[in-house]
Amino acid sequence: MPQQRPKISHASRALTYTVQASNEHGEQVATEIAGEGPLTLYLDKREIVTLMTLGAAPEALALGYLRNQRLVGSIEEIAEVQVDWETEAVAVTTRHGVTHDEKRLGKRTVTSGCGQGTMFGDLMEEIERIHLPEDAILTVATLQALLENVRHHDTLYKKAGALHGCALAQGAEILYYVEDVGRHNAVDAIAGMMWLDGISGSDKIFYTTGRLTSEMVIKAAQVGVPFLVSRSGLTRMGWEIAQKVGVTMIGRAQGRHYLIFTGEQRLQRTSMPAEVAHP
């Protein structure tokens, strides 16, 4: 736990809504859909960004965004996080005021959208900051148990679709599971929760339903997690960055199937399956 935990609101809002639709037979079907709304982030009264979010974990999302964008250096600097859905705003107040890095804020001008820019300007710098533990080990049995736990996890996605989920796990145990309309929001919220609870990533596993693009790999590595597991596929740049930062990247993980793309030395296979050992 951080020495000084910020005062935070707990302002989750309605996450799903029921709307009427017609199916292919012309029948009325009540259908659940995911919430989505704007949330404007203010840091010491300065407007930083407007996030389109489900709104399940707005305080953690704001903190994780500030953490991953390197706009605030430590959780101890933050005095308060207040979400107000009336004004669709989250106000983050620091203890001593932050020196706004105009160059860093300015860089974001040339970055926007889904796969449209983002943090590329700082990419090489980010990669060099990241140091992942070499000696972390994941056994195949733990990985399979985790995938089974993820499969049975009660998610909004199963009800409403149109959401991505991210989880942080210790062994097969899911510590956090966050869903949002954007993959990046979900990973940012996990980063915020880890910050709030003073949790290190070095012995954890990061799971995502989303694709492993460049930005997802960097964001998972930024919080120091050596294992990255996705239900989906990956891109070449995600793969290249995973190699550079030395993350163990496992993709297309569904049911009992998965593919290990990088960092295979951290995966421990049992020397002989039980059914072979005892025929």
Add this chain to the structure above:
Amino acid sequence: MPQQRPKISHASRALTYTVQASNEHGEQVATEIAGEGPLTLYLDKREIVTLMTLGAAPEALALGYLRNQRLVGSIEEIAEVQVDWETEAVAVTTRHGVTHDEKRLGKRTVTSGCGQGTMFGDLMEEIERIHLPEDAILTVATLQALLENVRHHDTLYKKAGALHGCALAQGAEILYYVEDVGRHNAVDAIAGMMWLDGISGSDKIFYTTGRLTSEMVIKAAQVGVPFLVSRSGLTRMGWEIAQKVGVTMIGRAQGRHYLIFTGEQRLQRTSMPAEVAHP
């Protein structure tokens, strides 16, 4: 066709790559993955944005981005679009120079990421600009034939995963099909192709594999297409915007199943199914 078509490069690059992975049995598996790389857009030598893209249609992507962000008013203003993968840049040159709207460029500072901001600052303004034809009609038979054509379309997704596809169709015929690592890039590229070829959206159907979030609905409506069909689900804000702009929104369209969420009056059902008419 526009009266003056810009001079453009045709600089698509390698779209998939084969990497070695290990499966759950420890076997080596050659696996195809999607390309992803940065492409920095310059408008009259001013740096605008860095897009992370597959690179299948970089010229159309650049044009569509400028169109959808309202940074250039018409295709006739554009003299040249040159992509150079060596420098990972696309240079767009206008005929007479554009007056950079600093306020509009400035607004993008507070907008970034996947579901993280984007064009929200201009949202209401965009909605009011959009006028979709009330009298456009889509028959159920045409919709079903289009979904069948989409299903059989040869895609990189089937080989490499981790991609979203967008298509523009006239009736059941697919005019363009663009895949990219980001949903927004794919829809921007379609907008660029329509601009280049002088194609109106008023009698077309827009199809996407991606979720119908606020930004997707706006981008499809911006190019004047009255029908929006997605294989995936939708968010509440996507639904609200679809109602406001009057688009016919069809979601969860897979196989012969689909749900009509808004604008059902444009969908023409056959008065009586054949098997009932001729028992």
